[in-house]
Amino acid sequence: MNQPILELKNIKKVYPGVVALKNVSMKFYPGEVHAIVGENGAGKSTFIKTITGAIQPTEGKIFFEGKEIVNNNPIKSLSLGITAIYQEFNLIPYLSVAENIYYGRFPQKFGFVDYKTMYKNAKKVLDWLGIDINPKTIVKDLSVGYQQIVEIAKSISMNSRVLIMDEPSAPLTNNELKYLFNVVKKLTQQGVAIIYISHRMEEIFDLCHKVTVFRDGEYIKTMNVADTNKNDLFALMVNRKLNDNFPNRNYTPQEVVLEVEGLTTSKVSDISFKLHKGEILGFAGLVGAGRTEIALAIYGADKVRSGSITLKGKRIINKSPAQAIKNGIALIPEDRKKFGALMNMTIKENISYSMLKKIAWKFGIIKANFEKKTANEYKDVLSIKTPSINQKVINLSGGNQQKVILARCMFTDCEILIFDEPTRGIDIGAKQEIYALMNSLTQQGKSIIIISSEMPELLGMADRILVVYNGKIAGELLKKDADQQTILKLASGCDGGTYEN
Missing domain, CATH: 3.40.50.300 (P-loop containing nucleotide triphosphate hydrolases)
Known part of the structure; x- marks a missing residue:
């Protein structure tokens, strides 16, 4: 050698x-x-x-x-x-x-x-x-x-x-x-x-x-x-010391903002849960358990066979992602390159894409100065590392691509944000920034669902954790009761118990 x-x-x-x-x-x-x-x-x-x-x-x-x-x-x-x-x-x-x-x-x-x-x-x-x-x-x-x-x-x-x-x-x-x-x-x-x-x-x-x-x-x-x-x-x-990865959360349960009852698709069955204002609700489970499929159904990207979704006391039907966004639900997807970011478009275009009506005049002409101002604001707030908002997203690092998608979701001003594997493939520093942003959003009254295969991430960020097994919810754990062994037991179908919302 x-x-x-x-x-x-x-x-x-x-x-x-x-x-x-x-x-x-x-x-x-x-x-x-x-x-x-x-x-x-x-x-x-x-x-x-x-x-x-x-x-x-x-x-x-x-x-x-x-x-x-x-x-x-x-x-x-x-x-x-x-x-x-x-x-x-x-x-x-x-x-x-x-x-x-x-x-x-x-x-x-x-x-x-x-x-x-x-x-x-x-x-x-x-x-x-x-x-x-x-x-x-x-x-x-x-x-x-x-x-x-x-x-x-x-x-x-x-x-x-x-x-x-x-x-x-x-x-x-x-x-x-x-x-x-x-x-x-x-x-x-x-x-x-x-x-x-x-x-x-x-x-x-x-x-x-x-x-x-x-x-x-x-x-x-x-x-x-x-x-x-x-x-x-x-x-x-x-070039700085490693502090605790996760922000300190002192969450107190508030009113229910989202209630899912008996949600059934071709991949999941009889899904029922509640999400509270300012809460981070975690979804744990093995690969293929059905966590992403639950998110897609809520987001209008998968057909719902039966069940109901209630947002702030009003029943809604999301037949498409556009309708979900209109109703106040946004998704940051697992595969950001395939489904999240428009890779060959600029940072500025990606941020404004989902809310074109918000940045356009009556006849569809873009308010260029407003679009530029908005993109620069999110670039600064989220610390997106780039020489220009006119940089194509494909040329950004994974962490910065994730921040662009998050900026787009924040621009929609949705009250419920679903994060599917939010830190996959990004470094520790970028993870800490994403965690801090999620915490900040909940302090502003937003509610978050986080789907993650990284156990420390769920244990560190979620106020409650729902464990999914074989397309069904196998159990619910409060933060104080959650540990890796208990989650894995439920996720593997070894517990044998049933979950009741």
């Missing part, structure tokens, strides 16, 4: 008005898991793209096995064995597992795709990973965890020497996460260098050998994981 397989020297990347990377010098070694951490916007994504050749550095050099990579590009980096698995998988959903693994490199026989050889080779790779997947299975039919394994299999089939994993655990269940760890350890035993980008401190200390901190595009420090701790790492990331 004396010779680095990959080395970066004095890498700098400058965009108009923004220095994305500043003089980054690093070394990566075979058989080592090297974590890269930093707040959203710290430069991690630019760093990855520089290594893979997706972007060219303004200054600096990259060396692979001691030789400089000249005019790096994605094809050249792949030929060297540098591969990356991004948060958004690069898979074709309607092709088979084998076709995805060998896409663009299909084995051929007499000018045609040699499917027999392709399936055989794919099976060998999957067997090596210790995963029982039929290579003929269509990718869209796999769970997110298995889709990630297909991405890893694709990298292995390319004889990966350096594997970059960008937030690999974000969409995974606990069991899938354990399997991912085993695969990573197996790869390092084969001499693969792993560059592991993650916001989850537990993973860094459980899995990684070294950790490097980025802040504001700058390389700050590389350490052996064994020689640091969570508090010191956080201090380096954000």
